[in-house]
Amino acid sequence: MPPQQLPIFEPPSELDRLRETLGIDLPNIDGARAEANAFRQRLESALDGLTSEDTSIALFGSLARDEFTSGSDVDWTVLIDGIANPKHLDVAREMECIVESLGARAPGREKIFGKLAFSHEIIHQIGGEDDTNSNTTKRVLLLLESAPIGRRDAFNRVLDSILSRYIIEDARFLQESAQFHVPRFLLNDFARYWRTMAVDFAYKRRTRAREGFAIRNIKLRMSRKLIFVSGLLACFSGHILLAAPELSALISSANPPYEFVRHLRRVFAQTPLEIVASIINCHAHLRPVGAQLFTAYDAFLGVLRDDQKRAHLENLQPEAQNGDSMYQEIRNVSHEFRDAVLTLFFDEGTGLSQLTRMYGIF
Amino acid sequence: MLRDRNVTIVELSALRMAEWVPLIQALAHLDLSDFDYVSIHLPSAMNATEERVVVQSLQPIQDRKFPLILHPDAIHDFARWRAFGGLVCVENMDMRKLIGRTEPELAAIFRELPDASLCFDIGHAAQVDPTMTEAYFILKCYREKIAQIHVSEVNSRSKHDSLSYATIVSFRDVAHMIPAGVPIILETPVPPEKMQEQIDKATFALALGADSELVAYS
Numbered sequence: 001m002p003p004q005q006l007p008i009f010e011p012p013s014e015l016d017r018l019r020e021t022l023g024i025d026l027p028n029i030d031g032a033r034a035e036a037n038a039f040r041q042r043l044e045s046a047l048d049g050l051t052s053e054d055t056s057i058a059l060f061g062s063l064a065r066d067e068f069t070s071g072s073d074v075d076w077t078v079l080i081d082g083i084a085n086p087k088h089l090d091v092a093r094e095m096e097c098i099v100e101s102l103g104a105r106a107p108g109r110e111k112i113f114g115k116l117a118f119s120h121e122i123i124h125q126i127g128g129e130d131d132t133n134s135n136t137t138k139r140v141l142l143l144l145e146s147a148p149i150g151r152r153d154a155f156n157r158v159l160d161s162i163l164s165r166y167i168i169e170d171a172r173f174l175q176e177s178a179q180f181h182v183p184r185f186l187l188n189d190f191a192r193y194w195r196t197m198a199v200d201f202a203y204k205r206r207t208r209a210r211e212g213f214a215i216r217n218i219k220l221r222m223s224r225k226l227i228f229v230s231g232l233l234a235c236f237s238g239h240i241l242l243a244a245p246e247l248s249a250l251i252s253s254a255n256p257p258y259e260f261v262r263h264l265r266r267v268f269a270q271t272p273l274e275i276v277a278s279i280i281n282c283h284a285h286l287r288p289v290g291a292q293l294f295t296a297y298d299a300f301l302g303v304l305r306d307d308q309k310r311a312h313l314e315n316l317q318p319e320a321q322n323g324d325s326m327y328q329e330i331r332n333v334s335h336e337f338r339d340a341v342l343t344l345f346f347d348e349g350t351g352l353s354q355l356t357r358m359y360g361i362f
Numbered sequence: 363m364l365r366d367r368n369v370t371i372v373e374l375s376a377l378r379m380a381e382w383v384p385l386i387q388a389l390a391h392l393d394l395s396d397f398d399y400v401s402i403h404l405p406s407a408m409n410a411t412e413e414r415v416v417v418q419s420l421q422p423i424q425d426r427k428f429p430l431i432l433h434p435d436a437i438h439d440f441a442r443w444r445a446f447g448g449l450v451c452v453e454n455m456d457m458r459k460l461i462g463r464t465e466p467e468l469a470a471i472f473r474e475l476p477d478a479s480l481c482f483d484i485g486h487a488a489q490v491d492p493t494m495t496e497a498y499f500i501l502k503c504y505r506e507k508i509a510q511i512h513v514s515e516v517n518s519r520s521k522h523d524s525l526s527y528a529t530i531v532s533f534r535d536v537a538h539m540i541p542a543g544v545p546i547i548l549e550t551p552v553p554p555e556k557m558q559e560q561i562d563k564a565t566f567a568l569a570l571g572a573d574s575e576l577v578a579y580s
Contacts, residue, residue: 053457054518083518153457157491164493254539258498 014270014277021281022291028301029067029273029294036068039104043074044149046098050091051150054082057095058155060113062304064147066271067223069305074104077138081119081154092116112137119154123161126189133196140193143268144227159268163261174256181238181251182359183260190231191360197224205318214316214327221334222300229341230272233279236355237267240279273297283350293340299333369561370396371545373431373510375403379412386419389426399545401429401451401481401510410438417442424449429509431481434462440474451509453481454500456489458520463490465499472504479509482540484533484568485516485549494535501539508541513564514549524550525563533567540568 015033019026040063051057061075062068076099078092092115099106107114112134122139125131139162148155163186170185172178201220205213233240238247238260250259267275273294280290303309303326312326321327345356364372372394376385382405394400408416413436420430429451437443443450452471455462462471463486472478482504487497501508513533515523546568550560564570 053520153490160491160493160495164495168493254502255498255536258493258495261493261495262499 014274014281018277018281018290022287024291026294026298028298028305031305032068032301033066036063036066039063039068040149042102047150050094053151053153055080055091056148056152056155057150059147059149060141060145065145067301071307071310073108074099075107075113077113077117079117079154079158081157088116119158123165126165136193140189144231159265163264167261168257171257174251174260176251180358182235187235187359190228194228210318212314213318214321215313218330218334222337226272230275233275234264234267240350240352241282285349289340289343292336296333296337303330370398372397373401373403373547377403377406379405379408382416389423401431403431406433406436408436413438434471435459443475447477448479450475450478451481452478454483454486456486456516456520464496465503468500480504480507481510481512482508483512485514488529488532489516494532497536501536505539505541508544510545510547511540512547512549522549522551524552524560525567530563530567534569537569
């Protein structure tokens with residue numbers, strides 16, 4: 001077998017494992033994942049040499065999270081980590097054509113996606129005046145909800161560099177004497193991004209004359225919150241995902257920052273749902289919470305996968321929401337999800353309660 | 363040039379297939395007695411027929427036990443290379459290549475060639491991942507397999523270049539993981555009058571002793 005065909009081992013799905021353990025059906029989560037895989041394969045086939053060793057295509061949003069539905073946008077960016085070339089714009093234009101030819105919806109109105117993104121700002125501008133909303137969004141979502149298609153070289157380099165910034169510059173948390181091994185720099189940026197999303201919801205409510213208010217509200221309560229949840233869990237993963245001997249070996253290794261960067265790369269290679277599933281799989285007593293959380297999320301995706309329900313929410317006006325049974329139903333689902341998330345983060349058995357108090361408030 | 367600098371390590375390269383036969387023929391009468399370590403860099407690209415030819419021409423010199431530096435993407439038939447055991451020295455690749463660049467990709471190669479050694483190209487590893495995380499994991503997993511080190515700057519066009527400040531700083535992050543006494547081959551293309559400067563820079567970059575004799579030019 002020539003070297004190009006040698007397999008690189010991929011870990012099994014934590015979500016599949018959890019579903020078997022819980023003995024529940026998650027038809028919408030499964031369906032959305034299948035649709036995402038199918039559409040990504042179509043995109044890969046259509047790329048035809050568009051990417052290179054210094055140019056990757058990064059997908060974001062539901063397509064990257066394995067939550068794709070027929071009504072989903074296709075959010076993407078041409079991620080460049082190399083010599084600037086005027087022809088890169090042609091790559092972006094070609095990608096636009098490919099997405100359109102596949103019958104998909106173009107990226108959203110805020111214009112953060114659907115264009116070029118250069119690694120320099122993403123890696124170097126963390127915090128400070130030059131770290132714009134757009135720059136923070138690209139950087140955080142590269143970690144929390146992105147998937148490369150085509151050549152992954154630039155994507156891998158950029159993610160390693162981003163994580164190195166957060167981890168190596170904050171490496172005191174990896175000292176043996178630290179009470180908790182939580183990357184506060186990274187966690188703070190995730191928290192900042194979550195609050196930004198919430199504030200931007202209010203911004204869009206004002207600037208879009210309440211258009212699409214209901215569906216954006218539900219997405220904030222569910223998928224946007226899930227992104228933050230998975231980011232927090234990743235930051236806490238040293239304590240809740242690694243067994244104590246594993247964490248101890250990491251801390252006492254030849255280079256704990258490199259080890260922790262690699263650990264986080266493995267975590268972030270998973271979708272947000274997979275990250276949550278992996279935590280619940282590690283702690284049997286969390287299974288009831290897992291069932292509540294995933295059942296609620298499955299119901300949410302069920303609404304998005306239903307064209308009529310989705311259209312209803314997209315057109316629902318704020319003054320009508322109190323009397324709208326569909327909106328109230330999905331709002332109740334979001335409360336189930338919220339309650340499950342709160343139970344998870346204040347669980348004593350995993351130590352999450354203590355971590356949440358130490359890092360989740362200030 | 364190397365003898366004048368008391369360098370006792372050399373890698374003889376036939377990077378292009380056209381250079382292979384002249385190299386093999388030259389080996390018959392080259393005086394290599396002054397060198398403590400000699401390795402052979404095989405052609406970086408071979409089709410299946412050329413691979414057969416190269417393997418056949420290696421058999422007569424197998425008993426000279428030169429490490430054979432091999433690019434993984436040049437391999438068509440692993441079985442042909444298994445017979446050479448630890449003499450085969452797989453080199454980790456730069457970002458132009460699709461395999462053999464990272465620790466997981468090298469793992470797939472070493473599953474096919476379990477006795478092979480590693481030519482750790484620190485410049486390639488730095489180009490693939492400038493944070494040196496990948497270099498760390500390659501060294502962590504395959505330290506015991508390292509037969510020699512390639513040192514150079516690998517620029518954004520994937521060309522070898524002389525060592526820059528940023529690269530030297532990066533190399534020093536993992537230098538402590540490189541086994542002591544491993545032959546170091548410089549691939550920094552400089553004129554003869556700049557060779558000593560590059561040797562000195564490499565010595566510093568890899569945190570070697572000032573009197574190290576383990577640095578040579580390819």
